[in-house]
Amino acid sequence: MHKKLVEIASEIVQTQVSKTSMTAADIALSLQQVFNTLQELQKAESGEIEPSKIQESALTQALTPENSIQNDKVICLECGAEMKWLTQKHLVSHGMTQKEYRKKHGFTMGTPLAAKSLTKARSKAAKKRGLPEKLQKYLEARKQAKARTHATKSPSDGPGAERAKRVRSRFSPKKLG
Numbered sequence: 001m002h003k004k005l006v007e008i009a010s011e012i013v014q015t016q017v018s019k020t021s022m023t024a025a026d027i028a029l030s031l032q033q034v035f036n037t038l039q040e041l042q043k044a045e046s047g048e049i050e051p052s053k054i055q056e057s058a059l060t061q062a063l064t065p066e067n068s069i070q071n072d073k074v075i076c077l078e079c080g081a082e083m084k085w086l087t088q089k090h091l092v093s094h095g096m097t098q099k100e101y102r103k104k105h106g107f108t109m110g111t112p113l114a115a116k117s118l119t120k121a122r123s124k125a126a127k128k129r130g131l132p133e134k135l136q137k138y139l140e141a142r143k144q145a146k147a148r149t150h151a152t153k154s155p156s157d158g159p160g161a162e163r164a165k166r167v168r169s170r171f172s173p174k175k176l177g
Contacts, residue, residue, distance in 0.1 A: 005042065009035040023071055065105045071116045077105050085114035 013031045016022065022030065068075045073082045078094045078101075091101050102109060112119050126132070 005035060005038045009038055021072065026070060029067055065107055068105075069111075069113070069116065073115050074113060077101075084118055085112075 009031055012034050013027060016030060017027060065077065068077050073084065074086055075082050076086060076090065076094075078091075078096075081090070083090070086098070086101070088098060091098060094101075096104070098113060099109070101107075101113070102111065107113070114122075
């Protein structure tokens, strides 16, 4: 008795769900990926495509920037490793920095390379500590201090006048008592 590819794919995904917690979106994505892989395997079995092409296409389908950052894990788009967040140490093993990784795979510079659940937990902890309000107060105080320094500067003070004063005082001879 031959099973249909959809039945085989659903059995595989059911096993995955029983072993790990997955959201509905993760289940749908996994089902689609498993089905596509099974289709390609069937084509390779019948001689339509080469087996090496299957591995390449399966990796490119499964690992896109949109689905590499999941709720409970991040999948490295270079090697396929799954972790809570992509560390600098891991990316160095691929010979790149976080900035280069983001640029190569089309992430914005503000996108955290961490699982969504971890990002939410960090955000929640920061809000609990009052970070957003403290940050607003700090930025406002900094803005006011900057406005005061610009208002008190005399016209003779140029852009590098303060630095020049510090350099002069640093190298001026010390007076002995």
